Amino acid sequence: MIRLLDLKKSYGRVKALDGLTLEVGRGELFAFLGPNGAGKTTTIRILNGLSRLVAGQAWVGGLDLQKEPLAVKRLCGLVAQHVNLDGELSVQENLDVHGRLYGLDRRARRERALECLEYVELADRADSLARTLSGGLKRRLMIARALTHGPKLLFLDEPTAGLDPAIRRRIWSLIKKVNQDGTTIFLTTHYIEEAEFLAERVAFVNQGRLVRVGAPRDMMDELGQWAVDRHGEEATVFFSEREAAAAEVRSLEGGAAVRRVNLEDAFLASTGRRVKP
Numbered sequence: 001m002i003r004l005l006d007l008k009k010s011y012g013r014v015k016a017l018d019g020l021t022l023e024v025g026r027g028e029l030f031a032f033l034g035p036n037g038a039g040k041t042t043t044i045r046i047l048n049g050l051s052r053l054v055a056g057q058a059w060v061g062g063l064d065l066q067k068e069p070l071a072v073k074r075l076c077g078l079v080a081q082h083v084n085l086d087g088e089l090s091v092q093e094n095l096d097v098h099g100r101l102y103g104l105d106r107r108a109r110r111e112r113a114l115e116c117l118e119y120v121e122l123a124d125r126a127d128s129l130a131r132t133l134s135g136g137l138k139r140r141l142m143i144a145r146a147l148t149h150g151p152k153l154l155f156l157d158e159p160t161a162g163l164d165p166a167i168r169r170r171i172w173s174l175i176k177k178v179n180q181d182g183t184t185i186f187l188t189t190h191y192i193e194e195a196e197f198l199a200e201r202v203a204f205v206n207q208g209r210l211v212r213v214g215a216p217r218d219m220m221d222e223l224g225q226w227a228v229d230r231h232g233e234e235a236t237v238f239f240s241e242r243e244a245a246a247a248e249v250r251s252l253e254g255g256a257a258v259r260r261v262n263l264e265d266a267f268l269a270s271t272g273r274r275v276k277p
């Protein structure tokens with residue numbers, strides 16, 4: 001569904017993308033994981049025609065982004081990182097404006113708005129002003145809006161940033177549902193547990209480059225099942241058996257704890273950096 005070849009993008013001396021090459025399959029739920037400034041949003045902006053592709057090549061759904069930008073745009077839906085709803089319009093009107101921009105006629109706009117609001121469980125708020133919704137409902141509305149024109153590929157740029165854990169889980173369920181109903185998902189996040197929970201495959205990106213791609217479980221299994229963090233030290237030691245990890249803890253005088261290996265460990269092992277700031 002997405003093929004990127006050697007994408008480069010600089011802002012002055014900052015290399016936002018430094019030769020990014022990547023493939024995402026049709027129907028995948030794919031996460032793009034990296035620390036602040038890794039180049040995640042820049043990639044999404046280029047693929048959605050919001051930032052010019054200056055070096056490298058990109059294809060979406062088999063279409064060349066540079067040759068057929070409008071056709072690519074019709075294939076894609078975008079939920080941006082920051083809330084960009086029209087707060088003074090109602091929930092339904094936000095979808096209606098989006099439908100107009102994508103050339104839907106009045107009847108199609110009405111039908112799709114109702115369908116999409118039902119889908120994200122916001123139909124009962126159709127007439128509320130968008131600015132009156134809570135943070136979680138605003139995110140759901142942004143997802144509904146991005147689905148109005150029936151995209152085959154949905155970009156979600158840090159869709160749960162700033163939401164509390166319970167609301168975050170509801171958004172995760174919605175993202176899974178959208179994917180299970182046939183839409184490819186390209187998700188950026190720096191919440192490790194989000195990528196771990198949602199993604200079939202995850203790409204580690206750092207300083208505008210792809211470091212590694214794989215299934216979260218495989219990446220974690222490579223390290224082991226259990227981790228021991230030595231208190232006061234950066235070093236983490238990995239073990240396949242819990243008993244061996246517990247023995248390590250007992251042998252340490254400075255104190256330590258056993259925990260499950262997580263995707264942050266795999267990221268750190270691949271990049272030498274943490275995802276979390």
Ligand code: ATP
Binds near residue numbers: 014016037042
């Ligand atoms: P975050 O997780 O913080 O959103 P990100 O991985 O999405 O980070 P980008 O927003 O793509 O990273 O930014 C990559 C680099 O490019 C950063 O160093 C950023 O400061 C820089 N950058 C991005 N957009 C611009 C711009 N319009 N002008 C100048 N520098 C920019």
